[in-house]
Amino acid sequence: MHCHNAVVSETLTEGTIALIGHPNVGKSVLFQQLTGQRVMVSNYPGTTVEVARGAVRQIPGVALVDTPGVVTFPPFSEDEAVTARVLLNEPLRAILQVGDAKNLRRTLLLTLQLAEMGLPLVVALNMMDEAERRGVTLDIAQISQQFDAPIILTTAIHGQGVDQLIAALQEAKPCRFWMEYPADIETALSDFQNQVETNLSRAANINLRALGLLWLSGDQVSAAWLRDHLPAEIYAKLESLRLSLEAPAQRIQQARLEKIDSLASRVLINVGQADQGWSARLSRWSTHPFWGWVILALVLYSLYWFVGVFGAGVLVGMLEEQLFGQVINPAVTRLVELTIPFRWLQEFLVGPYGLWTMGMTYAVALIFPIVTTFFLAFGILEDSGYLPRLAALSNRMFKALGMNGKAVLPMVLGLGCVTMAMLTTRVLESKRERLLATLLLALAVPCSAQLGVVMGLLASVSFSAVLIWAGVVTLVLLAVGWLAARLVPGERTMLLVELPPLRIPQVSNVMLKTLARLEWYAKEVVPLFLFGAALMFILDKTSLLGWLIHAGEPIVSGWLGLPPQASAAFVMGFLRRDFGATGLFVMEAQGLLTPVQIVTAMVTITLFIPCIASVMMIGKERGWRIALGMMATIIPLAILAGGLLNRLLLAIGWGA
Amino acid sequence: MRRFGRRRFGQHGFGFGRRGACRRRFAFTLADTPAGQRVCLRGFSSSLPAERLSHLLAYGLAPGRWVQVIQHEPVTVVQVEHSELALENDLARQIEVTPADDSSQNA
Numbered sequence A: 001m002h003c004h005n006a007v008v009s010e011t012l013t014e015g016t017i018a019l020i021g022h023p024n025v026g027k028s029v030l031f032q033q034l035t036g037q038r039v040m041v042s043n044y045p046g047t048t049v050e051v052a053r054g055a056v057r058q059i060p061g062v063a064l065v066d067t068p069g070v071v072t073f074p075p076f077s078e079d080e081a082v083t084a085r086v087l088l089n090e091p092l093r094a095i096l097q098v099g100d101a102k103n104l105r106r107t108l109l110l111t112l113q114l115a116e117m118g119l120p121l122v123v124a125l126n127m128m129d130e131a132e133r134r135g136v137t138l139d140i141a142q143i144s145q146q147f148d149a150p151i152i153l154t155t156a157i158h159g160q161g162v163d164q165l166i167a168a169l170q171e172a173k174p175c176r177f178w179m180e181y182p183a184d185i186e187t188a189l190s191d192f193q194n195q196v197e198t199n200l201s202r203a204a205n206i207n208l209r210a211l212g213l214l215w216l217s218g219d220q221v222s223a224a225w226l227r228d229h230l231p232a233e234i235y236a237k238l239e240s241l242r243l244s245l246e247a248p249a250q251r252i253q254q255a256r257l258e259k260i261d262s263l264a265s266r267v268l269i270n271v272g273q274a275d276q277g278w279s280a281r282l283s284r285w286s287t288h289p290f291w292g293w294v295i296l297a298l299v300l301y302s303l304y305w306f307v308g309v310f311g312a313g314v315l316v317g318m319l320e321e322q323l324f325g326q327v328i329n330p331a332v333t334r335l336v337e338l339t340i341p342f343r344w345l346q347e348f349l350v351g352p353y354g355l356w357t358m359g360m361t362y363a364v365a366l367i368f369p370i371v372t373t374f375f376l377a378f379g380i381l382e383d384s385g386y387l388p389r390l391a392a393l394s395n396r397m398f399k400a401l402g403m404n405g406k407a408v409l410p411m412v413l414g415l416g417c418v419t420m421a422m423l424t425t426r427v428l429e430s431k432r433e434r435l436l437a438t439l440l441l442a443l444a445v446p447c448s449a450q451l452g453v454v455m456g457l458l459a460s461v462s463f464s465a466v467l468i469w470a471g472v473v474t475l476v477l478l479a480v481g482w483l484a485a486r487l488v489p490g491e492r493t494m495l496l497v498e499l500p501p502l503r504i505p506q507v508s509n510v511m512l513k514t515l516a517r518l519e520w521y522a523k524e525v526v527p528l529f530l531f532g533a534a535l536m537f538i539l540d541k542t543s544l545l546g547w548l549i550h551a552g553e554p555i556v557s558g559w560l561g562l563p564p565q566a567s568a569a570f571v572m573g574f575l576r577r578d579f580g581a582t583g584l585f586v587m588e589a590q591g592l593l594t595p596v597q598i599v600t601a602m603v604t605i606t607l608f609i610p611c612i613a614s615v616m617m618i619g620k621e622r623g624w625r626i627a628l629g630m631m632a633t634i635i636p637l638a639i640l641a642g643g644l645l646n647r648l649l650l651a652i653g654w655g656a
Numbered sequence B: 001m002r003r004f005g006r007r008r009f010g011q012h013g014f015g016f017g018r019r020g021a022c023r024r025r026f027a028f029t030l031a032d033t034p035a036g037q038r039v040c041l042r043g044f045s046s047s048l049p050a051e052r053l054s055h056l057l058a059y060g061l062a063p064g065r066w067v068q069v070i071q072h073e074p075v076t077v078v079q080v081e082h083s084e085l086a087l088e089n090d091l092a093r094q095i096e097v098t099p100a101d102d103s104s105q106n107a
Ligand SMILES: Nc1nc2c(ncn2[C@@H]2O[C@H](COP(=O)(O)OP(=O)(O)OP(=O)(O)O)[C@@H](O)[C@H]2O)c(=O)[nH]1
Pocket: A021, A022, A023, A024, A025, A026, A027, A028, A029, A030, A040, A041, A042, A043, A044, A045, A046, A047, A048, A049, A067, A068, A069, A070, A126, A127, A128, A129, A130, A154, A155, A156, A157, A158, A383, A503
């Protein structure tokens, strides 16, 4: 048999290993265990949407890539395609499959496909703690023998089995697993091999037989690869070869299913009992047609209480009034007045609107507690496994918006960081759904940095101001989503999502995620906030504001009903929504805004383009034409909605 | 034409009674299965998109396998092995099943 894999030495000392497996089985936890590098781990399918790389600590010279989860090959969603590309393009030395031990049939179906590729393969049957609790017993030796690959039992979150895994990886040999398909497919496969073998411009990473099976199954990723590496006439021959077969994809999958069924009946010694504990009961309630909504209301109320009451109330009170107001700021002021002789510089730093007394105080004492409590609550929510249940609960609503409940995932993650959430739209099945979700993210989902500023500002007005802001933004989201679903051509995909077990979040993981996000906040948001405050100060002192005010007057004052100085804030808002909100924050501190103007300004700025980074992301993921189109839609829309709201609020006499 | 009766099942090469595990009686879909019941899967509607079909099979919703229906509202939830899958009712309506009368002997 022709072997296209790299020459294999006795033990593994260099090269790259790919971590591959179903979504949410613990690949990223294992990646952390093996490389010591931090990556996002959460309890929902679709946490990892891009590859991560790291060096394996215990095997010097060997690298590991973490990949997005795949349900099966050929891939259908964009995150699965990322993984398929790793298999084809990356010069891999071995595959480390991570699977869920309690779902053996599903796991082995993927093992079979990976084993066929001929690379050295090691299988980690993970979540053994949960499998054991359910009484699942397996004949590991027989599975291992069937696939010609070592099977290691692991409980990744406790580090169990990691040492054996490393040992197995070091010793892994090319996998010689082989299974037979229906006769016509076998013939097509040998035709494929004959055509491809001599004509490839670059040796394939995986077995030609496995490549052929992917090709016959209609895989887009391997099609693109073959088109790149074969002469056009050979590629055309392959196309007619595939067309000559009847439903090859389904028959290949059927043959595999049968193989796994017969194998599973031999190796599954005990199939175990369904989980009957608190997790299973809570899971029922959380997707119950009535209690599901009650639980959602409870979750939202807890979030409001923790972030709004405890974070924005208690913590802010302590930090802002006591720590900063009575201790730090007086000390800093005295220090500045003693050491800096220039009056204007003193004012710039510690005056009523100074960089420290206003900028730093707000960034640290006001917004920091709000985002910290929010990140904590967010991490707990992610790790509990509640988010996929939310997908089930909200499926009807997203149906009206032309998507399915899975779209709730990027929407909720957008509350953390819109730019990252745009990457997560990859988990949606069709191009159209990814487009719709990206549009709504860019338009109406405020990220944590912005939420912090907006909440801090609106809370100073009244609770009803918060409600109006949230209500109007939600309304715009629903209206635009509904309209876009009718204007953008294409079909929606029906919901199919796995509900992982509800789990008690690991304190360490929630803490580490919160710290990582706070680091982002401290590095990226706080400096911008200070820069914004400084810019407003300078504009104010130098009358540079003059021409800006003049230019923006018709829209800012005429239509939105804001003081003319707000033009500057909106210009800053082009860079970043929260940056623009900062400008408005400064104006509010100077007593320039009425409650109506604050609400109008916050709604307008929330509906603005999120930030430059997100525009780059839209361009990269969806194309530049779409990015420009979205900007051209969103900016006028934001201004339109703001102006209408202003008129409405004035008409009903709100806040007067 | 919404209901199963007039749809053609057994397409995609996943025909009836593939492994003799469940014999054909009458067309009955996952959406019609009362919550709490275990059923044996038989086949799929021909209008099911290939990409949904492939994922269903990979998740273990394959002909000859047994699943337990947990609920239907707001979406259908089934238990397959030790995991729960949520699927839209319209998708459940495209999956043909045989109600279990002898579910005890199968796993
Ligand atoms: N009980 C238990 N939970 C685990 C184990 N391994 C991982 N988990 C949990 O499973 C969830 C998913 O883990 P991840 O590492 O994010 O899974 P993944 O395979 O990278 O998921 P995707 O990136 O979404 O494909 C997390 O909540 C982990 O804490 C395990 O061995 N036992």
